Amino acid sequence: MTHVLAAIAAVLLIAAVLWDAFETVVLPRLVSRRFRLARAYFRSTWRAWSALARHWPVGARRETALAVYGPIALLALLALWVFLLIVGYGLLLWGLGSPLTANGSVPGGLGTDLYFSGTTFLTLGLGDVVPRGGPARAVAVFEVGTGFGILALVVGYLPVLYQAFSRREVRISLLDAHAGSPPTAGALLLRHPPRRRARRLQSVLAEWEGWSADLLETHLSYPLLAYYRSQHEDQSWVAALTIILDACALVLASEPQLLDDEELAEQAGFTFAMARHAAVDLAQIFGTRRGGEAAERLLSPDEHGRLTELLREAQVLPPGDAGRKPDGRLHELRALYEPYLAGLGDYLLMPLPPWAPEADRLDDWQTTADGVTAPSLARLLSDRATGSPGRPA
Numbered sequence: 001m002t003h004v005l006a007a008i009a010a011v012l013l014i015a016a017v018l019w020d021a022f023e024t025v026v027l028p029r030l031v032s033r034r035f036r037l038a039r040a041y042f043r044s045t046w047r048a049w050s051a052l053a054r055h056w057p058v059g060a061r062r063e064t065a066l067a068v069y070g071p072i073a074l075l076a077l078l079a080l081w082v083f084l085l086i087v088g089y090g091l092l093l094w095g096l097g098s099p100l101t102a103n104g105s106v107p108g109g110l111g112t113d114l115y116f117s118g119t120t121f122l123t124l125g126l127g128d129v130v131p132r133g134g135p136a137r138a139v140a141v142f143e144v145g146t147g148f149g150i151l152a153l154v155v156g157y158l159p160v161l162y163q164a165f166s167r168r169e170v171r172i173s174l175l176d177a178h179a180g181s182p183p184t185a186g187a188l189l190l191r192h193p194p195r196r197r198a199r200r201l202q203s204v205l206a207e208w209e210g211w212s213a214d215l216l217e218t219h220l221s222y223p224l225l226a227y228y229r230s231q232h233e234d235q236s237w238v239a240a241l242t243i244i245l246d247a248c249a250l251v252l253a254s255e256p257q258l259l260d261d262e263e264l265a266e267q268a269g270f271t272f273a274m275a276r277h278a279a280v281d282l283a284q285i286f287g288t289r290r291g292g293e294a295a296e297r298l299l300s301p302d303e304h305g306r307l308t309e310l311l312r313e314a315q316v317l318p319p320g321d322a323g324r325k326p327d328g329r330l331h332e333l334r335a336l337y338e339p340y341l342a343g344l345g346d347y348l349l350m351p352l353p354p355w356a357p358e359a360d361r362l363d364d365w366q367t368t369a370d371g372v373t374a375p376s377l378a379r380l381l382s383d384r385a386t387g388s389p390g391r392p393a
Contacts, residue, residue, distance in 0.1 A: 007095025014088040090114035099136040182234040185246030186356040216278040236350040248272035253329035288343030
């Protein structure tokens with residue numbers, strides 16, 4: 001009776017692992033089932049890993065520790081699948097009565113069954129233990145096929161995963177020049193002069209609408225990508241999604257006559273809808289709580305004043321105190337996405353960016369490891385516009 005129960009348990013274990021691998025690697029859609037082996041594995045390991053990282057101060061050391069989690073967790077998940085399959089097939093052989101022969105004898109025992117399962121799954125072909133009878137031979141053949149199938153899935157899975165990661169990061173890297181380091185919506189508006197802002201921002205927001213759609217599709221299909229971090233510690237996909245929503249919110253809440261472009265407002269609405277869709281769905285996938293008002297980024301009086309002056313400089317607000325201030329409409333738009341992004345940022349330890357750039361903060365492209373500092377982007381743009389002899393060729 002014990003052997004029968006062991007064989008049934010082994011079949012269920014093998015089926016569960018293979019189905020989990022199919023859902024994780026092959027199935028290109030979200031699985032809504034509450035319990036999944038891969039989901040439970042990532043949540044439990046990330047909870048422990050991030051708890052340790054929270055004890056370290058924010059900086060390069062902490063980011064390095066967090067950056068290695070994604071690749072290590074992926075390799076460990078593959079190793080866990082292989083281990084569970086080897087145990088499952090070994091337990092199945094034991095349930096069948098250990099029909100194996102080793103060096104002319106019948107060794108029996110669970111240890112030999114597990115050893116034979118391991119050498120068969122990994123296709124070592126040592127030949128010191130061989131199956132006896134039809135059922136044992138069928139199990140061995142099926143296990144070899146499973147081993148090759150898992151190998152093929154891994155070989156095909158890794159390039160797809162890293163291609164999606166590369167697409168995500170290329171667009172994030174462009175924010176350094178467009179929106180500063182860390183990127184902010186205020187800097188994105190300021191670095192596009194008023195007379196060209198509508199045309200340029202419309203193009204930028206259209207590109208980010210596509211990026212948001214790609215982010216939603218890839219991170220729903222491969223949630224592991226969410227744990228992969230950007231190259232620089234002041235960049236992340238959560239921060240990029242936040243500043244795009246911030247920029248769209250500022251455009252939609254601004255004085256219409258100042259922007260004077262209906263197509264820009266229309267594109268900002270489309271991008272806002274797509275980016276918010278990504279923020280809300282991904283927050284639900286990772287089970288982060290919607291924090292309401294407490295999760296919103298609070299604007300201190302100094303930061304609020306700096307943002308207001310920046311918007312006036314960018315001619316998104318009228319000069320002085322004239323005209324309607326966008327605070328009310330902006331608050332409504334912020335409430336639609338900030339709580340979800342705040343939950344994601346706290347869960348993944350990816351802080352949300354400020355609204356306005358810090359004074360005298362250098363972008364990543366302006367600095368190098370040997371201490372060489374490039375001129376500011378504003379100065380480069382000014383030199384090019386005025387034809388200064390000091391501008392670069």
